[in-house]
Amino acid sequence: MKIEFEHRQGAHCESGVTSNLLYNSSGGKITEPLAFGIGAGLFFAYIPLIKVNNGPAIAFRTLPGYIFNRTCKSLGIPVISKKFSSKEKAETYLKERLAEGNAVGCQVGVYYLPYFPKEYRFHFNAHNLVVYGTEGDNYLISDPIMETPQTMGSYELERVRFAKGALAPRGHIYYPKPGAIITDDTIKEAIKSGIKKNVYNMLYIPGSFAGVAGIKNTGKKIKKWRDKLGLQKAGLYLAQMVRMQEEIGTGGGGFRYIYAAFLQEADVYLPGNQLAEISVLFTNAGDMWRTAAVHAAGIYKGRLGSQEDFNTMGNYLMEIAEVEKNAFLALKNIKWT
Amino acid sequence: MKKDEVPQDLSSLGKITKEVCYATDSSGKYGKALSDGWDVKISALDVAWGDIEKRIAAAKQKVLDNEASPLLFFMEYRLMDAAILAGYTGFWQWQVKRHLKPEVFNKLSSQKLQKYAEAFNVSVEDLKSMTVHED
Numbered sequence: 001m002k003i004e005f006e007h008r009q010g011a012h013c014e015s016g017v018t019s020n021l022l023y024n025s026s027g028g029k030i031t032e033p034l035a036f037g038i039g040a041g042l043f044f045a046y047i048p049l050i051k052v053n054n055g056p057a058i059a060f061r062t063l064p065g066y067i068f069n070r071t072c073k074s075l076g077i078p079v080i081s082k083k084f085s086s087k088e089k090a091e092t093y094l095k096e097r098l099a100e101g102n103a104v105g106c107q108v109g110v111y112y113l114p115y116f117p118k119e120y121r122f123h124f125n126a127h128n129l130v131v132y133g134t135e136g137d138n139y140l141i142s143d144p145i146m147e148t149p150q151t152m153g154s155y156e157l158e159r160v161r162f163a164k165g166a167l168a169p170r171g172h173i174y175y176p177k178p179g180a181i182i183t184d185d186t187i188k189e190a191i192k193s194g195i196k197k198n199v200y201n202m203l204y205i206p207g208s209f210a211g212v213a214g215i216k217n218t219g220k221k222i223k224k225w226r227d228k229l230g231l232q233k234a235g236l237y238l239a240q241m242v243r244m245q246e247e248i249g250t251g252g253g254g255f256r257y258i259y260a261a262f263l264q265e266a267d268v269y270l271p272g273n274q275l276a277e278i279s280v281l282f283t284n285a286g287d288m289w290r291t292a293a294v295h296a297a298g299i300y301k302g303r304l305g306s307q308e309d310f311n312t313m314g315n316y317l318m319e320i321a322e323v324e325k326n327a328f329l330a331l332k333n334i335k336w337t
Numbered sequence: 338m339k340k341d342e343v344p345q346d347l348s349s350l351g352k353i354t355k356e357v358c359y360a361t362d363s364s365g366k367y368g369k370a371l372s373d374g375w376d377v378k379i380s381a382l383d384v385a386w387g388d389i390e391k392r393i394a395a396a397k398q399k400v401l402d403n404e405a406s407p408l409l410f411f412m413e414y415r416l417m418d419a420a421i422l423a424g425y426t427g428f429w430q431w432q433v434k435r436h437l438k439p440e441v442f443n444k445l446s447s448q449k450l451q452k453y454a455e456a457f458n459v460s461v462e463d464l465k466s467m468t469v470h471e472d
């Protein structure tokens with residue numbers, strides 16, 4: 001059994017799933033960058049108290065689940081979302097949705113995801129994919145980061161839907177209520193609202209762990225990593241940061257390029273608001289993150305390692321913070337026409 | 338990032354799928370571009386795995402020295418901490434920690450061993466003997 005659903009590869013799992021699930025309602029208008037921007041996906045947070053793979057938690061995007069929920073809400077589409085304590089009930093529910101003709105999003109862990117190469121399997125539980133049918137005993141899977149559709153057996157799917165650890169998915173299944181119609185006017189309002197929310201998240205969350213302040217603060221901390229952690233551990237931390245920033249699912253440059261693409265597309269819906277010009281600032285920020293990543297690689301590969309090198313690393317982040325601050329201030333100051 | 342600057346350094350993922358990046362064309366317009374990988378992040382991943390290999394080797398030595406049960410080895414091998422392992426087995430974290438002691442582990446019932454074996458995706462025999470098969 002197969003549902004009318006076309007697999008489209010994306011850069012990021014959640015915005016990819018969101019865009020793909022909304023494809024029919026929106027006539028393909030909700031592209032991945034639009035979903036990312038309307039969902040206010042761009043973020044930065046540095047949370048040293050939470051350890052991920054023995055390094056600090058560093059995020060370049062917003063909380064898992066936020067993009068899908070926010071995008072649907074802004075577009076006026078009700079979301080149906082369910083978690084389970086019973087594996088059997090979770091599978092029955094999935095089968096019923098498929099029988100009704102609904103493709104559904106599932107939150108999964110990547111550790112036991114069969115089509116992922118071993119090197120990429122960590123206990124990361126906020127991956128997203130779409131189940132869009134069955135074929136014999138297998139489920140048809142559209143994973144946005146893969147070029148082609150995949151299949152998974154019932155046990156394999158159950159295992160990743162019930163992965164354990166931080167952010168355990170507990171069979172989380174979600175899909176937009178079918179039959180919604182998305183007009184251009186709705187999209188325009190949703191874009192404005194997404195930008196507003198992102199401005200808040202990057203500029204006005206109190207404290208120094210999140211947003212632009214978080215980037216600046218991380219830059220300051222990096223300068224002390226060499227003394228505080230020793231060269232080897234500091235290298236591990238930097239490698240971790242680069243992975244969160246550039247690894248599969250980011251679209252490059254710590255999601256800054258997806259956001260720049262979003263602003264360009266938004267400019268077509270809302271011309272005369274300088275969105276295309278502001279988009280260039282985010283491209284610059286993405287490029288700077290990548291320059292910083294090259295420098296970080298010099299350190300964790302052992303080519304660099306002096307205190308001066310760590311100062312340079314920290315300064316990169318402080319410069320980025322300044323660029324992103326100005327970019328978000330420009331967005332904040334738009335008088336919408 | 339411009340489309341012709343999208344890195345194409347073949348990674349282990351690149352052999353299975355290319356990844357989507359957003360990049361600009363000559364007129365500055367964004368679109369999707371495919372990348373095979375980037376050496377900067379390949380080496381970041383190598384650094385992470387290098388650290389994991391070290392932890393696995395240290396754990397193995399501890400088990401051989403009878404300072405820890407084979408659980409420690411498999412926890413490192415499967416990148417699991419006590420919380421994740423407790424989640425997969427249904428044991429409490431304090432039980433998992435207790436089972437890390439060789440003398441406690443050696444007295445575990447076959448039922449309990451089976452739970453651990455399932456969590457690590459190995460057989461009970463392999464669990465006891467620290468045998469791994471590439472998967």
